[in-house]
Amino acid sequence: MSYVLHRSLLKEPLYAAKGEGMYVIGQNGERYLDGCGGAAVSCLGHNHAAVIEAIREQAGTLPYAHTAFFTTTALEELGETLVGLAPGMDKVMLFCGGSEAMEAALKLSRQYFVERGEMQRELFIARRQSYHGNTLGVLGIGGNEWRREMFEPLLKQSHLVSPCFEYRERGVDETPHAYADRLANELEDKIQELGPERVAGFVAETVVGATAGAVTAVDSYFKRIREVCDKYGVLLILDEIMCGSGRTGTYFAYEQENVVPDIVAIAKGLAAGYQPIGALLCKNEITDTIREGSGFFQHGHTFMGHVTAVAAANATIAAIDDENLLDNILTRGQSIRAGLRAMLGEHPHVGDIRGRGLFIAIEFVEDRQSKKPFDPAMMLHKKIQATAMTNGLLCYAMGGTVDGRHGDHVLIAPPYIIDETHEAELLEKFHASVTSALADTRT
16 A cells, blocks of 8 residues: 555556666566656656766755855856846746746736736736646636636636647638737737736747647747737746757747747756756846836745756756757657658548657547547547557657547657667557557447
8 A cells, every 4th residue: 555645546656666768667677668758857868977966966065055045056057057048038037847937927927017017917818728837826827627627716717818729720721820810819809808907918838738739839820929918018928848948949949939938937858857947037127127126026935946956957958968969859859750640640540740849749539531539538548658658658648639628649758868769669669559549449
């Protein structure tokens, strides 16, 4: 019997004993090729010597210093590095993960407007099927119905517009540019409906993560969204918890959208899973306003800026640069998508293969022509994940892709160190697992 409150109370998880590069190894020696990095976290694999040494050295020198009393060399270095990597950003705040960073983004936005004397700006607009974290604030603004349902009485009312989900929602005769215009107009209409003087921010994942599966925006979407936000003085807050830290081939995903947000958050791959850490970055305009007012951001956590986690993040960023992993992300990502399309692109139950860099998703459908999803009672995504695990492959499966209940997809988000041999193993095992799981749907 386990005394741990695991995610499922119906079964205990398997034991992981150790990690070895691209592999997680079970207690009986079983080897799992890590095709998803947990939840797109383990971007350097599982025993990167330089990151481990950085953690050991920092812990041996100074494991923790409360940020109400001290800053540290490691923290200042990470701040400078992240600002240097993030076009248009000027300040950094470090937390223990993505939910904390996004929660802070909401509070920072609110305080910014209060300090400006715009006391009515308290509302946030997000997108249907969006997910920005599990704390009550960011769960409240998001549009993931399954995650919200249990806690609805505790949540602040959300205000939602359509996602930019081309495969599902662009009209047959609608150009990508017209689609982007339609969505931008919808956001503008929502701002007008709520009252422009009341809206603080628009929140979106630059590339949608687990909820819908590696959904990229059409080319002009974020440019048009930026224009609408600027028109009404609304902050553009980008969530790159899953798609940032190099996952899409540039360190920040928004670099590929030709826009600059007002606030952006990253986490997951920031320290490659070796330590828990997340970051919020923002423009000087926001912090200057607070500095000239109260002079104090009314927010904090005991473990924010944790120096051992910061040291791990510094080492992770250095490894990505030293090992030219952004190039590998682009090369291997393109190759994996091509391999998936060659193997599964014509499969009658594979609706879409999409993504950017090493952030890839496969959406499954009962009927390709109509894009009709499978009956959610089948839990197809879980069957594929379980079959893959039996075959020695870890992938990240989710249901509710379409509307929170219907739809199945699987995320592929392997460590950035993946090579040609690992890629071949990943494709072979995934193809076999999908084929087997889908064959069961016809029996």
